[in-house]
Amino acid sequence: MNKLLIKTSTHPYFIYTGEDVRFSLKELLPKTYSSFFIITDDHVSKLYLDDIRNNLPNDQRVFHSIVQHGEQSKSMETYHELLTDALTYGLDRQSLIIALGGGVVGDVAGFVAATYMRGIDYIQVPTTILAHDSSVGGKVAINHELGKNLIGSFYPPKAVIYDTSTLQTLNPREVRSGYAELVKEALLGDEQFFNDLTEINLASLSREHLEKHLQKGIHIKAGIVESDEKEAGVRKYLNLGHTLGHALEAELGYGKLTHGEAVAIGTLFALKVSEILFSSNLPYDDLYKWLKRNDYPLLLEEVKTSALIAKMKSDKKVINDKVQMVLLKQTGNPTVAEINDHDLQVFLESFLRELVDK
Incomplete structure (x- = not known):
């Protein structure tokens, strides 16, 4: 123990x-x-x-x-x-x-x-x-x-x-859901951990690998919580992927996507926006391929961007009617950026089209 x-x-x-x-x-x-x-x-x-x-x-x-x-x-x-x-x-x-x-x-x-x-x-x-x-x-x-x-x-x-x-x-869907949060933690804290995760096939996940990944994820989360229990500063970074993820859950109806499936899509979107805003060399393609290989649902053809933006703006992290997104300057180097409605719509429309075209 x-x-x-x-x-x-x-x-x-x-x-x-x-x-x-x-x-x-x-x-x-x-x-x-x-x-x-x-x-x-x-x-x-x-x-x-x-x-x-x-x-x-x-x-x-x-x-x-x-x-x-x-x-x-x-x-x-x-x-x-x-x-x-x-x-x-x-x-x-x-x-x-x-x-x-x-x-x-x-x-x-x-x-x-x-x-x-x-x-x-x-x-x-x-x-x-x-x-x-x-x-x-x-x-x-x-x-x-x-x-x-x-x-x-x-x-x-x-x-x-x-x-x-x-x-x-756990069934495969619950495993996928949980690993989305582990991926989030890896992107926030440990590039090697992220690389280890994206080499894993969840369908043949060993108990040894699962134990190791859980311990690593818990340590990353615990370190952030200890330094900022009530989200006054760095704990906000744990919301990586959750701005769009929560909006998808609310807009599609709770249960249509699992929380982790929605966060996986939201994390992918955060990496795309980060690349645009910071010209960062982030593992967007690596994450997309891993999600696809492990059967995460990525096609959102029927979702309206205006409805998603409305849900994103009702999120508790919005300040002065401006969406606050957790982004990455590099793996392990998160930041919070304010995104205006116009840019958010452009980013989101481009991202959703790219998911359909891939």
Whole structure:
């Protein structure tokens, strides 16, 4: 088992990673709790809910709620239902919420924890590759029909307990989704890591490679979060690919693309804009070929640029009605640039045409 301490201004917490660490859950809890509330989804519950229930203190009350899998559960309705469940179960300020699942479960369960009785403890128990990113750093949120993650908070967990053996049950689409965030982290922090990733065929991914990539991605993310917990500076760089990615999710309808699939397209777009603005020698072609080789959906023929720009401008990172994009001057050298509407439309139309013509 690997153990990494995250030092933030709110509180420090450990990330535990390794095979079968869910069976050591009781020993890894940060303190004693009066009761436990497991929030999971209808896919993960069939696989791992009993394991979590059976590895909690048997003298404590344990409750659970199951939400529908997918981005549609990051909604005001689901949030309200979970708060109602917490009240019905009689959770108090010494209760612990356990987010068992992927990024959606982690986000909505974390937001419930952040707001229930003005905030109670929660831990993340990720079961997807994508959640290596979302479970670290304390961003919790739900979506609004006008944009993604517009209702939320910075509220770090008390621990992240990441059982990598649960990743063996992921389908190819979930693997693709998770690796998009690893690619993002590599572009921000480590050119050699990016090169290693783009040599991998996800269809024949070994457990050894996956473990190595996850550890590297978590270290990059952790280093950024430690230096800027609440996104006042360098943490903004973790939004690389997310400006267009979030707009695609909202415009196409949550669930049409996975979060990672949308971020992959958004990252490709960010590299293209970076090349134009900075005359940079960036691995746009290398990334495109890798995405294509690994069956990422890249054709967006029916999407209107005006609709995407409207969604991009409703993003929480917009300042004075100007889109702020994370770009790269070089691999490992990110920056934030303000893009006006005209340039954004030109860049986006050219990019979408290029995807169709390639």
